[in-house]
Amino acid sequence: MRTSFVFSEVVTGLRRNVTMTIAMILTTAISLGLLGGGLLIVRMVDKMQDNYQSKLEVSVLLTNDVSANDKDCAQQPCAGLRSALETTSGVETVVYENRDKGYERFKQIFEAQPELVKLARPEAIPATFRVKLEDPARAGVIVQAFTGKAGVKAVNDQGEFLGRLLDVFNGLRNIVLGLALVQALAALLLISNTIQVSAFTRRTEVGIMRLVGATRWYTQLPFLIEAVVAGVIGAVVGVGGLALMVWGGTRVSGELFSSQILPPMGLLDVVIISPILLGVAVFISALTGYVTLRLYVRL
Amino acid sequence: MIRLEHVSKVYKTSTRPALDNVSVEMDKGEFVFLIGPSGSGKSTFLRLLLREEVPSKGRVYVSNFDVAKMSRRRVPRLRQSIGCVFQDFRLLTNKTVAENVAFALEVIGKPRNTIVKVVPEVLQLVGLDGKADRMPHELSGGEQQRVAIARAFVNRPLVLLADEPTGNLDPDTSQDIMLLLERINRTGTTVLMATHDHSIVDSMRRRVVELDHGRIIRDDARGVYGVGR
Ligand SMILES: Nc1ncnc2c1ncn2[C@@H]1O[C@H](COP(=O)(O)OP(=O)(O)O)[C@@H](O)[C@H]1O
Ligand SMILES: [Mg+2]
Numbered sequence: 001m002r003t004s005f006v007f008s009e010v011v012t013g014l015r016r017n018v019t020m021t022i023a024m025i026l027t028t029a030i031s032l033g034l035l036g037g038g039l040l041i042v043r044m045v046d047k048m049q050d051n052y053q054s055k056l057e058v059s060v061l062l063t064n065d066v067s068a069n070d071k072d073c074a075q076q077p078c079a080g081l082r083s084a085l086e087t088t089s090g091v092e093t094v095v096y097e098n099r100d101k102g103y104e105r106f107k108q109i110f111e112a113q114p115e116l117v118k119l120a121r122p123e124a125i126p127a128t129f130r131v132k133l134e135d136p137a138r139a140g141v142i143v144q145a146f147t148g149k150a151g152v153k154a155v156n157d158q159g160e161f162l163g164r165l166l167d168v169f170n171g172l173r174n175i176v177l178g179l180a181l182v183q184a185l186a187a188l189l190l191i192s193n194t195i196q197v198s199a200f201t202r203r204t205e206v207g208i209m210r211l212v213g214a215t216r217w218y219t220q221l222p223f224l225i226e227a228v229v230a231g232v233i234g235a236v237v238g239v240g241g242l243a244l245m246v247w248g249g250t251r252v253s254g255e256l257f258s259s260q261i262l263p264p265m266g267l268l269d270v271v272i273i274s275p276i277l278l279g280v281a282v283f284i285s286a287l288t289g290y291v292t293l294r295l296y297v298r299l
Numbered sequence: 300m301i302r303l304e305h306v307s308k309v310y311k312t313s314t315r316p317a318l319d320n321v322s323v324e325m326d327k328g329e330f331v332f333l334i335g336p337s338g339s340g341k342s343t344f345l346r347l348l349l350r351e352e353v354p355s356k357g358r359v360y361v362s363n364f365d366v367a368k369m370s371r372r373r374v375p376r377l378r379q380s381i382g383c384v385f386q387d388f389r390l391l392t393n394k395t396v397a398e399n400v401a402f403a404l405e406v407i408g409k410p411r412n413t414i415v416k417v418v419p420e421v422l423q424l425v426g427l428d429g430k431a432d433r434m435p436h437e438l439s440g441g442e443q444q445r446v447a448i449a450r451a452f453v454n455r456p457l458v459l460l461a462d463e464p465t466g467n468l469d470p471d472t473s474q475d476i477m478l479l480l481e482r483i484n485r486t487g488t489t490v491l492m493a494t495h496d497h498s499i500v501d502s503m504r505r506r507v508v509e510l511d512h513g514r515i516i517r518d519d520a521r522g523v524y525g526v527g528r
Contacts, residue, residue, distance in 0.1 A: 208391065208406075212454070213374075213376065213377070215407075216375075218407070
């Protein structure tokens with residue numbers, strides 16, 4: 001296979017049909033941008049769930065004194081609190097997370113924002129009991145029983161709030177992925193149509209190629225590569241747009257993130273999902289191209 | 300080199316056969332005219348050899364290819380050993396003369412250095428040296444047909460098929476094209492030319508196979524067009 005020949009065929013093919021090529025690239029970009037947005041929300045929800053472990057959890061934050069001095073929860077009041085929690089009915093597990101572990105977790109959650117991690121000192125993180133309940137509705141009992149006890153700074157029932165928040169985000173994710181799907185369908189049809197038009201405008205060339213004994217690969221590969229190139233450019237544009245939006249988003253909603261309710265999505269997250277988007281673009285465009293050539297174009 | 304055994308071809312859209320029980324053999328290095336009125340089946344004959352169509356009945360052989368039976372995968376091989384010229388030249392209008400000829404080699408994966416070497420050679424053979432960088436629309440009809448012949452011959456095919464190659468040319472130019480086809484024939488290439496141009500057939504005195512309504516009605520070793528009429 002002469003690569004220079006295929007390459008020049010692809011370039012002329014894309015240039016000959018500039019408006020269509022641009023439409024194809026933009027539609028693909030928007031579709032992949034939406035898909036990327038959906039994936040970011042999925043990541044965000046994952047991180048949120050990871051952050052608060054699950055809806056069934058109650059966190060008992062310990063005072064600074066305990067956090068600083070009782071690494072293994074061996075002394076009072078920590079040890080007493082633990083056995084009290086463990087013997088409370090409806091409690092499934094009690095996990096002690098000391099200050100160092102808490103800090104590690106914090107760093108992991110905010111990996112996309114290294115400046116935030118740098119700012120935060122471990123001393124600001126309290127040691128915590130993570131209490132899993134058999135029945136999340138009974139969280140109130142724990143909150144009442146342990147708030148104000150010696151060594152306890154605060155008791156948080158994240159379950160209720162988190163549950164509602166997750167519902168909102170999952171709904172948002174579904175909408176975004178739905179839009180991505182619709183847009184992907186549009187991209188698919190455009191790719192297919194572009195290949196058909198492209199094959200039609202080049203029917204003389206293709207006719208001669210067949211006549212002089214070019215193989216199926218030689219006649220079809222330029223069209224296939226044309227579709228894939230447009231798909232890849234679309235993916236790059238889509239990832240770029242997504243990165244821009246995430247970057248702008250974190251600047252605007254910095255407040256919301258620093259309140260630690262939402263795990264922030266940074267450029268790193270975009271980088272992590274971009275191979276997925278690129279792969280989807282290549283796969284979809286190649287498959288669409290192949291199917292179109294098989295079914296609709298007689299080369 | 301070319302052999303048809305009881306070949307019939309009925310197109311899906313018509314009831315009358317385009318070719319009707321045709322059996323004929325042409326040897327390596329022969330120059331054969333395929334004549335007959337419009338609609339007698341000349342183009343169908345050529346398309347069967349190229350496997351652009353498959354016969355409804357009978358067998359077709361070109362060189363050692365069993366054309367009708369071979370798998371689609373091997374068709375490019377067959378076509379690489381056949382050169383083709385048409386009445387309407389079929390040049391690529393956005394490529395130069397040299398690029399048009401080179402195209403035929405590029406798309407079958409010939410290496411660059413071969414192409415650079417053989418394209419000027421074949422352009423010289425057809426009498427187009429010095430016009431390599433012209434665009435097709437800057438050439439006369441006869442010159443355009445020379446480009447088409449160069450493209451058909453550049454890969455040194457065993458067989459050259461020409462479907463009314465002089466149909467769009469004036470008599471003098473047609474004579475020049477015939478001289479060129481003769482020269483190609485002298486290199487050992489079998490030439491099969493479909494035509495209904497009386498004067499050309501009469502002046503060449505080569506083998507003539509005449510078709511009428513899809514049947515062979517005459518096969519003369521040194522024929523003229525209108526014998527017996
Ligand atoms: N693709 C086709 N579909 C249907 N009928 C065809 C097709 N090509 C040719 N024919 C018919 O087959 C007959 C022979 O045509 P053709 O081989 O083109 O003759 P010639 O080249 O001698 O003029 C004609 O009756 C023509 O109408
Ligand atoms: Mg014809």
